Amino acid sequence: MPVDSSTKTLLIVDDSKVSRMLIRTHILTQRPEWIISEAACGEDAIALVANDLPDYCTMDINMPGISGTEAAEQILANHPSIKIVIFSANIQETHQERARSLGTILVAKPVTEKSIALALDYFDNAQ
Amino acid sequence: MNSLNELQLDALTEVFSIGAGRAALSLSEIVGDEVRISVPSVQVISSNDISSTTLSLNSGRFGAVSQNFSGPFNAEALLLFTEEQALKIVSDMMDSQMSLEELAEFEHEAMCELGNIILNACLSAMADMLNFTLDSSLPNYTVASADDILTRLKKNTNQPYIMILHIDLAIENQRTAGNLVFLLSSASLNNLVTHIDQFLDPIS
Numbered sequence: 001m002p003v004d005s006s007t008k009t010l011l012i013v014d015d016s017k018v019s020r021m022l023i024r025t026h027i028l029t030q031r032p033e034w035i036i037s038e039a040a041c042g043e044d045a046i047a048l049v050a051n052d053l054p055d056y057c058t059m060d061i062n063m064p065g066i067s068g069t070e071a072a073e074q075i076l077a078n079h080p081s082i083k084i085v086i087f088s089a090n091i092q093e094t095h096q097e098r099a100r101s102l103g104t105i106l107v108a109k110p111v112t113e114k115s116i117a118l119a120l121d122y123f124d125n126a127q
Numbered sequence: 128m129n130s131l132n133e134l135q136l137d138a139l140t141e142v143f144s145i146g147a148g149r150a151a152l153s154l155s156e157i158v159g160d161e162v163r164i165s166v167p168s169v170q171v172i173s174s175n176d177i178s179s180t181t182l183s184l185n186s187g188r189f190g191a192v193s194q195n196f197s198g199p200f201n202a203e204a205l206l207l208f209t210e211e212q213a214l215k216i217v218s219d220m221m222d223s224q225m226s227l228e229e230l231a232e233f234e235h236e237a238m239c240e241l242g243n244i245i246l247n248a249c250l251s252a253m254a255d256m257l258n259f260t261l262d263s264s265l266p267n268y269t270v271a272s273a274d275d276i277l278t279r280l281k282k283n284t285n286q287p288y289i290m291i292l293h294i295d296l297a298i299e300n301q302r303t304a305g306n307l308v309f310l311l312s313s314a315s316l317n318n319l320v321t322h323i324d325q326f327l328d329p330i331s
Contacts, residue, residue: 016137017134018137018138018141021327021330021331022330024330025329025330062165089144089147089148089252090148090152091148092151092155092161092162109144109148110145110252110255112255
């Protein structure tokens, strides 16, 4: 399938299927042309990214196995071009700081039109 | 009423994880340190099937914060920790070098506050995601034996369904585990499932 420049690829990483479905639905409403893949844990995300690097990634923090922040750190170390938004219900300052120090942003769950708008704004504008 | 399917339980776990995140934020402001609360699983069972293992109710005494909720469905919620764990949490919340006797004085108030924070955070997450609002009564704290708690849960014939959330709580890297239990009538459980299905419908 020919891919034009507005078509972006996004990897959604979350252990909750419902959460992945929510993110997918909201993103496709705003960006119907995007191609979306999913992973249910940090380890799978690292393997998927190594195979086929997406433009963007949303990452949950609390998952079985390594945490989302650890996975984001490893992915960014190997693939600095990817833009990652950390989606979490845990929005304590320590997590916000950790997200900033990795060069990502932390967006508070629940996944809503508003939180997705924050993520899309970061994807569109972060250099 | 059959048991909830995997997707419905996933939706509830996600709702309560968000509630747990909000509760952790409020508690971290009280203790001045990072607080981690996670909800690894949610179960809905008939109260006939409840046993001491379902709730990890071993011997000993338990601190129970109870609160009643009313709205599109009614529920009684119980937050359960062993009394030893409850005192440890109170000690972290009071941030002091108090003796056990002194701590016990604050146990009632601090546990009510903890229950209030966790339960209301879960309610606000439900309200935001499942689109309904519940009102809550004031929290009440009692210390009871495992047997007392089981008898109370089993005897409540008006609310024959029990939703159990296993909760892991870590304050200043000290881990404790407890359970949050909702007692539901079959009409209330049906209403809850209807709201979950309405939430899942547009994304399925």
